Amino acid sequence: MDKATPHITQNEALIFERSQTGRKGYMLPALDVEETPLDELLPPELRRDDQLEGVPELSEVDVVRHFTRISTWNYNIDLGMYPLGSCTMKYNSRLNEKVARIPGFANLHPLAPEEDAQGALEVMYELQQHLSEITGLPAISLQPAAGAHGEMTGVMMIRAFLDARDGVGEDDKPRRNVMLIPDSAHGTNPASAHLSGFTVKTIRSTSEGLTDLEHLRELCASGDVAGLMLTNPNTVGIFERNIREICRHIHDAGGLVYMDGANMNALVGVARPGDMGVDVIHLNLHKTFSTPHGGGGPGSGPCCCTSELEPFLPVPRVARQGESFRFVYDRPQSIGRVKAFYGNFGMHLRALSYILTHGNEGLREATEAAVLNARFIAHGLADTFDKPFDSPPMHEVLFTDKRQSRKGVHTLDIAKRLIDYGFHPMTIYFPLIVQGAMLIEPTESVGRQELQQFVDAMKEITREALEDPDTVLNAPHTTRIGRLDEATAARKPILRWKPDEKAANA
Amino acid sequence: MSNIPEDLHYSKDHEWIRVEGDVGTIGITAYAQGKLVDIVFVELPRVGETFEAHQMFGTVESVKATSEVYIPVSGEIVEINETLPDDTEKFKTDPYGEAWMIKVRMKDAGEVNALLSAAEYEDFIKSLPE
Numbered sequence: 001m002d003k004a005t006p007h008i009t010q011n012e013a014l015i016f017e018r019s020q021t022g023r024k025g026y027m028l029p030a031l032d033v034e035e036t037p038l039d040e041l042l043p044p045e046l047r048r049d050d051q052l053e054g055v056p057e058l059s060e061v062d063v064v065r066h067f068t069r070i071s072t073w074n075y076n077i078d079l080g081m082y083p084l085g086s087c088t089m090k091y092n093s094r095l096n097e098k099v100a101r102i103p104g105f106a107n108l109h110p111l112a113p114e115e116d117a118q119g120a121l122e123v124m125y126e127l128q129q130h131l132s133e134i135t136g137l138p139a140i141s142l143q144p145a146a147g148a149h150g151e152m153t154g155v156m157m158i159r160a161f162l163d164a165r166d167g168v169g170e171d172d173k174p175r176r177n178v179m180l181i182p183d184s185a186h187g188t189n190p191a192s193a194h195l196s197g198f199t200v201k202t203i204r205s206t207s208e209g210l211t212d213l214e215h216l217r218e219l220c221a222s223g224d225v226a227g228l229m230l231t232n233p234n235t236v237g238i239f240e241r242n243i244r245e246i247c248r249h250i251h252d253a254g255g256l257v258y259m260d261g262a263n264m265n266a267l268v269g270v271a272r273p274g275d276m277g278v279d280v281i282h283l284n285l286h287k288t289f290s291t292p293h294g295g296g297g298p299g300s301g302p303c304c305c306t307s308e309l310e311p312f313l314p315v316p317r318v319a320r321q322g323e324s325f326r327f328v329y330d331r332p333q334s335i336g337r338v339k340a341f342y343g344n345f346g347m348h349l350r351a352l353s354y355i356l357t358h359g360n361e362g363l364r365e366a367t368e369a370a371v372l373n374a375r376f377i378a379h380g381l382a383d384t385f386d387k388p389f390d391s392p393p394m395h396e397v398l399f400t401d402k403r404q405s406r407k408g409v410h411t412l413d414i415a416k417r418l419i420d421y422g423f424h425p426m427t428i429y430f431p432l433i434v435q436g437a438m439l440i441e442p443t444e445s446v447g448r449q450e451l452q453q454f455v456d457a458m459k460e461i462t463r464e465a466l467e468d469p470d471t472v473l474n475a476p477h478t479t480r481i482g483r484l485d486e487a488t489a490a491r492k493p494i495l496r497w498k499p500d501e502k503a504a505n506a
Numbered sequence: 507m508s509n510i511p512e513d514l515h516y517s518k519d520h521e522w523i524r525v526e527g528d529v530g531t532i533g534i535t536a537y538a539q540g541k542l543v544d545i546v547f548v549e550l551p552r553v554g555e556t557f558e559a560h561q562m563f564g565t566v567e568s569v570k571a572t573s574e575v576y577i578p579v580s581g582e583i584v585e586i587n588e589t590l591p592d593d594t595e596k597f598k599t600d601p602y603g604e605a606w607m608i609k610v611r612m613k614d615a616g617e618v619n620a621l622l623s624a625a626e627y628e629d630f631i632k633s634l635p636e
Contacts, residue, residue: 402635412570429570486569487544491594 008069011480015066016497019056025063054499073480075424077293081446081454085396085427085439086186086235088265088287089294090370095357096290096350105349110341114326121325124318124342127352131304134355134363135261135281136274139310141317142302143343147262148188150282150301151229155179155196156335157280157305157312158227158256164312164333176226176254180219182211184236184431189229189260198226205433209236209389211246220253231260232273235431237374237393237439239266247277256280256309264288265443266371266395269364280305289351300347314338369444370395373451377440380455384462388434396441400434409465409472411436416483417464417475421457509536511602515618516627517578519560522602525618530579533606534566537631539597542568546594550586550607557581557610559617564607566597577610579617585609 006012038047058066075082082089100106108120128140144150159175162168168175179198181189183205190200201219204212211230219225228250233239240246247257259273259281265288267273273281285300286293293299305313315334316327327342358366371394378387378397386402401411415425415438427439442451464471474483514522520538524531539545547567557563563577586608590596596605612618622630 432571487546490544490546490569 006069008072009480012066012069014497015056015058015063016054016499018058018062018066021057023057023059025058025060054497077445080422080424081442081450082294082424083426083440083442083446083454084294084424085237085398085441086262086430087294087427088262088284088395088441088443089424090265090287090290090443091445092290092292092350093354093357096353099353100346100349102349105345110345115324118325120345121318121327123352124345124348125320125325127348127355128302128318130352130355131283131302134268134272135283135304136272137278137281137304138274138307139313140302140304141313141338141343142300142348143314143337143339144282144301144303145339145344146286146299147260147282147284147301148192149299149338150284150303151188151192151258151260152195153301153303153314153335153338154258154280154282154305155192155198155227155229156338157303157309158258159196159198160312160333160335161256161309162226176224178219178224179226180216180228180250180255182230182234183433184209184234185229185231186235186260186262189231193229205234205236207389208391209234209238210242211240213242213245213249216246216249220249220255223253225250225253225255227255227258227279229258229260231263232276233263233266233394233396235263235439236389236398236434237263237396237441238389238391239394243276243278251277262287263395266367268367269360270367274304274306280309285347285351290354291347291350298344298347300344300351302343316342318342366444367395370442373442373444373446374440376448376451377442377455380452381458384459385438388437395443396439398431398434399438399440401436401438404462404465405436407465407469409469411438413472413475414438414458414461414465417461417472418457419476420478421460423454423457509601510624510628512624514602514624515578515621516624516630517560517576517621518630519576519578521576521578523578523618523621524602524606525612525615528612528615529584529609530581530612530618531606531609532577533601534575534597535627536601538573539601539605542566542573543570544568544594545597548591548594548597548607550591551583553583553586555583557583575607577608578621579610580613581610582613583608584611 077089077091105120108117124142128142131140132138144153162176166176167173177199179193179200180203181193181200182203193200203219204215206212232243250257256279257277259278261281261283264283268288280303282301282303285291285302291297291300311331311333312335314337315331316329317331319326319328374393374395374397378393381399385399388398388400401414404414411428415428418425429437430439431437461472476482514524516522516535520535522533522535545566545568549565551563557577557580559578559580560576562574564575565572566575587606590605590607
């Protein structure tokens with residue numbers, strides 16, 4: 001029998017399936033004006049005539065309860081540790097949210113005159129100053145709305161800079177067109193380069209998990225190098241200790257260095273990309289600076305660059321003039337606007353709140369704790385899991401399923417079983433260069449007790465893999481829905497409810 | 507051991523090629539599809555495109571990851587298996603038959619000699635880590 005209201009631990013019918021023909025969720029007062037014939041308002045040929053087939057008919061309370069129940073199903077950062085590698089799922093403090101809700105900021109219209117928006121402009125200017133100090137790069141745009149967007153902005157700026165420097169357009173000179181990208185990179189790097197018209201060449205990684213300098217030199221020598229896109233620490237969680245030499249090779253070859261700032265949580269307050277020779281970087285405010293992330297809110301991917309690249313930053317820029325602040329549009333070499341208005345301003349507020357509440361020392365401490373936490377897990381699991389690279393990890397640690405897979409238990413199975421132990425799974429099968437990868441990033445938001453519980457859970461799963469592999473292979477067992485058939489979901493996806501399906505199945 | 511037909515040539519990137527005249531039919535081996543587990547998406551080139559040997563000509567995507575597929579010989583694409591993207595289960599059920607990916611008019615039939623025989627390919631995959 002259908003339950004009127006399933007308990008929140010139980011599965012929920014689709015809202016369409018809860019519909020009852022003819023039920024209304026509203027009541028209108030009696031008409032106290034003369035009725036206008038519907039045909040006069042909307043011609044019949046523009047009206048649907050199927051009696052709203054398929055539109056769910058429910059009462060208001062049914063709708064509220066349906067969505068409230070579903071909302072309790074979300075896993076989120078306020079519920080527990082979220083050790084997704086390469087994602088920096090850190091806690092976003094309540095204070096950041098309070099600041100973002102200050103009515104003067106929250107209700108400000110984006111088209112308000114500059115003189116009425118001085119506080120907001122000052123927030124953006126202040127944030128720019130701080131991010132500039134953190135990255136060691138003097139010029140910034142807060143416009144990009146996410147990491148990949150910041151990447152593309154940075155790569156477009158490299159294109160514009162090279163064209164201006166090399167005089168493209170005069171005598172049809174060919175453009176420098178090769179963007180070098182390590183094989184361990186985030187997939188968005190080659191995508192951004194490709195969309196901006198570059199040809200991507202892949203740099204191999206060494207057995208230590210670092211960029212192969214020999215191969216880099218070879219690729220530089222073959223000419224036409226426009227730039228390099230590098231993540232540091234890289235996606236296997238190791239600091240590219242040859243970063244200065246890498247940057248020098250690219251600069252000597254006439255190219256520029258773009259750094260993917262996805263892993264800045266290992267560097268803030270300790271090392272600055274600008275000092276390493278990086279020309280342009282994006283930051284993920286929604287990762288490193290704690291603004292909501294992963295379904296919790298929009299991203300923000302500011303782009304920071306050297307003074308040589310500054311003329312090419314998106315407009316408008318935010319500038320200080322004496323005691324006041326204003327937007328500057330007069331930048332003839334700018335790549336133009338990359339986002340409506342000024343970026344996701346609510347994220348700027350939260351990031352500034354994060355920076356100011358931590359202070360210089362606090363930011364450094366957060367970085368150190370993030371690295372220490374990853375190393376705690378690295379150490380705790382060193383005897384249990386295969387670690388593809390020896391170097392001590394930075395803010396995230398990479399393991400593989402090499403030992404467990406001998407018993408037929410693979411990374412996916414281990415990740416699914418972690419759910420039964422109450423943890424959100426780690427990032428799996430990334431980076432692609434490592435078979436059976438498990439990338440674990442606890443962030444600084446996790447205390448020692450929970451880190452130990454995570455280590456214990458991973459060890460316990462390994463014990464199960466040896467003694468009782470079926471328990472792991474069929475996990476999760478404690479969730480509303482067990483192991484999903486991902487292959488069928490990808491091959492024959494059901495993307496929407498259809499009115500006739502219920503009748504057909506009945 | 508894996509299913510490795512005698513009459514085909516193999517690459518170390520786990521592609522197979524069946525040669526008939528100057529046309530080679532190309533797909534991925536049973537071993538490769540086994541490693542990928544369930545292939546759910548395939549991207550093929552267009553007829554008329556030309557490739558040099560070992561260039562990437564397409565991708566196969568499993569629920570785990572996307573893998574690039576490399577052409578074992580140089581030539582021009584003369585036919586693609588248009589029904590394959592809608593029926594990726596064929597990679598599992600018939601890797602050397604219905605799951606063929608492309609047919610290529612070979613520029614230099616001699617390139618096939620540089621590929622592995624069935625026996626050599628079998629030794630090669632035995633030498634790979636688990």
